[in-house]
Each structure stands twice: as structure tokens, then as C-alpha cells.
Amino acid sequence: GQQLNQSPQSMFIQEGEDVSMNCTSSSIFNTWLWYKQDPGEGPVLLIALYKAGELTSNGRLTAQFGITRKDSFLNISASIPSDVGIYFCAGRKYGGATNKLIFGTGTLLAVQP
């Protein structure tokens, strides 16, 4: 099955730094979701995007639905140690008849205190 191109694969940063990650697809999507997964747990929904150009924030997190509908990015400002985890993007293809999601391969974030 298709998977989204997510980058970077991993990031090692200092506490307080800003972080940016993105997902791209060759297909048009009508939904973009960003999840965070802590070790040994299930992914937790961070932000959901439904319109091209939409910019949504959740605390220090901001995500945008790309104008082309083929990409999305997630920014984390002023990172803290508890931001550590794997961040996944997920999307639903335009015209899809179901709520089936396609997932990115994840970005591993490590934050040095």
C-alpha cells in the first residue's frame, strides 16, 4: 500500500529549539492528520486539517494543509523534553469513498535538556 513521504526521519535538537517536519504525496488529499506516538503506546491525535491552506494551532504546535493539497507540515515551537516521540502524518485521498488513512513513516524527535 501507499505510504507518505515524511521528513526528516529523525531529529536531535536542544531544548528550546523550534522543529519543523513535513509530509508529501503524489496524490491530492482532502484530510491531513498529525499524530504523536510515545514508546509502547498508541498514536495520539494532535491536529486535524480539512481545507487547503488551513493553518491550525494546538498550543506550541502548528500545522498547515498545503495549498497544492499534496503536502502538510508540522511545527513545534520552543521544544521541551516531553516532546520526545515519533510524529506521524496521515492523510485521506481526495475522492476516497472511505475513511482509510495513509500514514507517513514517522519522524523521531529527540530533545536534549
Place this chain on the structure above:
Amino acid sequence: DGGITQSPKYLFRKEGQNVTLSCEQNLNHDAMYWYRQDPGQGLRLIYYSQIVNDFQKGDIAEGYSVSREKKESFPLTVTSAQKNPTAFYLCASSRTETGNQPQHFGDGTRLSIL
């Protein structure tokens, strides 16, 4: 509290044995899903169900089976035909199979081969 409960947290399988992973949700969601997660990879869809007594194969259904006899329950059986079953299995649910409803996940079951 409303949520998705997966059990057990850890499961060990012997060669040639079938094992069943439990997934229960009390969110009154119509749709439920099973994913497999391997290191360094995204989530891959095994099976999904839109409604009771109905389910469809996902991208990697071979060696797995499911049932949906109740709205709140969607158990996954890993059969002996699945030759590489060691993985982290995640169950998810959403309000409706159509539309833009996000999926919410349980905490997973880690399956290992003895």
C-alpha cells in the same frame, strides 16, 4: 472514561499457533481498524470494518482474520499462516467510515514469537 482498550499488552505465540488480540471501544464509533507497525515503518492497514457484521481487507490481510459481531468489539486473529507476526498491533476507531472523521487509537499489543 471513553476510549479504546487493547489486550493483552504483550503476547507471545508459538510456532503454528493462532492467537487473538482484543480491541474494545466505548466511544460508540461505527468504524474500527487494525494496523500493524514495524520498526521504521508507518502503520499498515490489516482489516477495517464499517459496521457490525461487515469488514474489508486492508493492504496486508494475508495471515489474519477478524470478526465484528458487536459494535464495540473488533478482535484480530493472527493465524499460523502469518509467517512474520512479530510486530506492534494497533486498533483504531472513528465515528463513521465515510467522511473526514479522524481515527483514535488504542495503546497497542506487542506480539512476539517464542
